[in-house]
Amino acid sequence: MRCDRGWLASIVLVFTLGMSASPAHAMDVASYKIAMADSITLSDPFARYVTPGQCKQAFYRLHRAYWRSRRRDTVVFAPLTDSTPKSVVQAARHCTTRFSVDRVDPRQLLDLVQLYIWTGQGDLAQRAMDRLRLASAKRPAVARGWTMYLYAMTLLSSRPVQLSSVQQAVADLDAMGAPAATWRLFAHNQLSKYLIALDDAAGAENEARAALRASRAMSLTDRIDWMPRIFNAYQSLLSPVERRHGGAAALTILDTALVDLLPLRPAGSAEAEAIRQDIRNERQLPLMLGSSIDTPLHASVWFSTSGDTIYPRHGVPALLIAGTASCGGGCYPMYATIRRLHAKYGAHLDIVFATGTGGFFRLQPTADPLIEADSAGAYWTTYLQLPVTVAVETTSFSRLDDGRRRDAETVNQRNYFRVREAVLVDGHGVVRWLGGVEPTSEAIWDHLIQELLTAQ
Amino acid sequence: MMSHDPCLREPRSLFATPSADPDGRSLSRAASQSLAERIFALMTGGGTSTVGIESRWRNNVRWARNDIATGGDTEQTTIELTRVIRGASGNASTNATADDALRACVGRAESLLMLGDESPDDYPDPLPTVHPHTEPTLWFGDTAAMRDMTLSAVADASITPAHTVQLWAAGYADAAANSRAVFNTQGLTRYYAYTTAQCSITVRDPHGHGSGWAGVDWNDWSRVQPERLAQIALEKCIRSRNPVAIEPGRYTAILEPQAVCDLVAPLVERALRRGDAESESGPFADPRRGGYSRIGQRVIDPRLTLSADPMDPECGIVPFNVNGEPYQAVKWIDQGVLRELWYDREYGLRQLGKDFALPNSEAFRLSSATRTNTIDEMIANTTRGILVTRFNNVDLLDFNSMLATGNTRDGIWLIEHGKIVKPVKNFRFTESPMFILNNVEMVGAPQRVFRPLAPAVVPALMVRDFSFTGVVDAV
């Protein structure tokens, strides 16, 4: 890779020997040779890299740079299933050839393992992992467990993922028993989240339960220290349970969580109250699941190709999303998911953006909410050409005594979006799922919609 | 081939008549604009650019031990460039205006932004409104035309009287012609020319037994009055000789305007950010309501107003910041009540529905609504107290309380029964501007002080229970 300069290599400016007989006006500085040469001619951009860790950072950077100039609003990029771009893999491999599994400093072995895994060099990864295990054999179990956890996460973050390898690594971690209990909690939890994203509800449920089993093997001190992570494992468990067994079963899980976690904080303390509050918040979703919303979406302004302004429409499953037009680039992954869903389901699925007014559109204040509504709708439908219907409410607001605007809850927020930003309703107004819409949850939405349509 | 750089000035005859024309010393509007256009023409890859161009031509003289020591005549144009392509930004700066330097500067900014993440959202937002700025008169032709002869005479204004009484005068004076300009590729064009001038004088006893100081800065040299400063510094030195140590403790303190500025300036520079106050940070966060500032609440003595206005006749400000955002007339604290804290454009938009930021120039005027008192009146009203000229090395200890430490310098006296009785040794202090502004007995008439960073007009204050925490036997 050449010296990272975007600009022209050198400017050759003519040198003039005008020093003795200089004219009255000053000679242009540009006539002196300040040559801004391009950098060192290294055919190998990694010539000075001395650790695999540095190659790993180059890998991250090149991977980000690869996607940087490729717009993410295509139907192609789906982070869970795409593999790492070839050019990135090649560059990383080239950097890694500088190191040998047998001779590299043991402290660098984990980085080397990671690189081999991410560049699809499984055999080398295995050899490096074997050497790492050997080198760590005398370290305390907690430290070895931490390394094993990092290894499992490396496997989980490679693209594509070899699920069996991940499961083997996590099993090895389990085999370490109680000393590695905290890392087992983390690992099973992360694996559960991955499976949730694949909509493997059964697998995800198993992993979440394994995470919670591991948490019970932790010492009391560790359980106190890591309580938020244990809570997070309960949160991971909720999703597949709701998926497979419905809201009531999820509520039972939350009852268990309360009993399990409350003793980990001093009785009557603010932190104990925070646990209660967090669990109360979590109950909202299963309570709403399976319920029926009788009121249609409310709006002052509609952008609707169908001409209808009653949504959800009877007989048509609808994905209702609370959005904001000022989200900008951060929402492009969501838009990509929406495009893919629309490409698959077409007119069989309604996708509706519901939004309010905030007094501004992107970087401009908008005194008139109707102008803001028009701008938002046009942004999504005309500029982004998203296959969506847009319902814009005029948000009521008040001002604090210091002038700050405080928006009131809108009708749609109260009826639909109290719990999550997106709601899937079947053709009869029954809530079938709630969550965020992005590529990492796309599989769930996809399968659910399919189930709904098949059931019709 | 000799390409002519329009930004290079013709070499001037040293004996040419000084001109009031801004083109003479600072970069003119046309030259600034042309420079910006040259820079924009070098852009590659699309996107937008913002370039800030500041020029300064400064003439200065420095003296010590009753003679001129050094001086300088320097000119420099500094260019700060930010390139933004699809949300990724890169920043580079230079002070050379030749083609190759500008090309390198643009190139560096563009290389930098290649390392950042782009935003895929390329929506053609309409151009932001360019709000007009006020037009204070901050250019004074005579100041721009100051030359070495004049400044040398300035030194003599303090050297001659000091020499007469066997004291040593030291000091510094300068005059500068400046310009500030901001341009971007979306139509923002701002330019402002202004002059600055300062003079500060320290008169010392040659054996280190006493020291006095006076100083001020203005845009207009004719207001500096070095003779007056010299006299003040000289008298303070004479009256400060052979100080006696007294017990530290809490005293009524009469703080001359410079001392008040030394303590209040950190408040203006650091504590006026709205985002901090609404994040439970700093003296203006409401301790009873998390997430709220104290806007609307009384925070200091109800006589006092802390304000800033570019059009202030004694405290005028270059009317826009380095990003081209205009400074507005603002009352941060109005008769004791906190009214405003500064915010950026995004905050203004989302929270307040405004199309602009409220930036902080860090200039300030502290004034009183009621009848003011002279320092003599304050002294006459003091049973036992300390008169302070100024503070040295003020360091912030705690952001929430604004508690600071430092020491007194260049003139400090004990007052008893309404009279100055003797000079005392310097003190270390541990005190907060929030405390003193809430413990005001008397307020003086505001006057301009020495603060070249950003102008300040400040009154003397007589305050209760000022905390002096140690004796510092330095002079």
Next chain:
Amino acid sequence: MQRRHFLRRASLAAAAGFVPHRLFGEAKTLPGRATPAIVGRCDELYAPDLHALVLRAVDAARSAGASYADAHITWTRTQSPGWTEGERRAIGVRALVNGYWGFFASTVWSPDEAARLARGAVAQATAHGRGRTRAAELGPRATIANGEWIMPVKYDPFDIPVAEKLDVMNAFTDYASSYQVGIGTQADMAFLREQRISATSDDASWSQTTYQTQAGFSVTYRDEYHAHLGAGAAGADGLGLSGRGWEMISESGLIDMIPQLIADAEASRYRTVVDVGRYDMIFSADAMATILDRTLGAATELDRALGYEANAGGTSFLDEPLQRLGTPAIENPLITVTANRSVPHGLATVKWDNEGIMPDDFTIIQNGVLVDYQTTREQAAWLAPYYQRIGKPVRSHGCAGAESAMMIPMQHAPNLALEPGALETSFEELVASIDNGIAVLSLDMSMDQQGLNGLAMGTMREIKKGKLGRYVDNGAIVFRAPEFWKSVQALGGKHTFQWSAASRSKGEPSQRTSHSVGAVPARIKQVSLIDPQRKA
């Protein structure tokens, strides 16, 4: 790339008829050191044109009537990788007429401008004289002709791509955060390269290139639950500002330091409040360097001591030099302070100072006795009676410097050193000698205007029964410089000596330069510890 170089030379040769003398030729190093491999050059500066400019300037100054003049060009590159890049050009001319100085500077590199600046400096010096003449003895002059020196570095940081720099630094932070759970990191780096081309009217001409590289690296540790302990933090020593190239970061032993940093960060969560009072204290080498610099270092700047900074930073408690020289400045024979501009990687290390003088290594305080001050050519003459009395030559110690050619040359701090004790005492041994005291590991200081009384805060730990204990919360020390130095009871040995970075602003307009300060740990008797936030 090579081909492009060749083409450039050819066209230059064709146009001008001679081969340009590259500033970045073979690295000329100080004698006795091996020439390092210079790997490539990203930005090049061709010297002879600029040499000609400074020569033209001093010629013009002489013609206009200066008895002495010096002219400098600086080209300064700065970079904070991933944040910003800067370039500054300057040319400045200083002239001496009838004993008075004048100075003109700008950013325009052209022969006409060089002449204008020179004539301006002469006219200004004349105006400063106001018709008078005064003596300005400059002492022995510089004798170099076409000298060239490049601070030896392995890699010019401006040749290393920013992406590579980020990869290297990110690899360190990644290693730390993968070492153990709960670790956060903070890292930054900055680079500076100054190329300076100079000439004096004494027929000296030279060019010098210096580098300053700085990195900050700290780890923080925070349990998820034990919030009452707060986050602990520990920063890496030895990566601070110094006269090195990119290798300072790329070849640093940071990986080796990380486990200890993490341990320190964990330990630093356990804080305690200590009673105010007087304690025997062990100061680390870094803390001693800070105090040395801010007390004795500042106090022995001759211009400061004579009152030339009175209107700016202040004066010195070692004033009236001619009376003090030869007498004890510190009533403590343990204290010897030396100065140099020669130590490898020193921030003030140069081959020639701004007046072309080769700086010498000199002693400022010898076993407590004040024996010298920091001087430039003009200033050395102010101590002539003293030098003559003790039989030393009246010559500059080579402390002339300037922040850039835009600023007038003046005396700036050289590298300073507190010489080690005679015994090989270690930091641990010093700590072990204290039953109940405080260890001061680093300091931020606030001094008065004479550099006499100070208040300092920083990282401190209890010492209990000879061992380091909990970190002290919110303590500060107050001291008076002479008493502090008098109370030094023991010093660390040679092997405990370490260099730190310091900088100082002086002059009006203010200019800032950096220098290195070396010290050893020390044991100090009965230092006063206070609560800095306690009001009267």
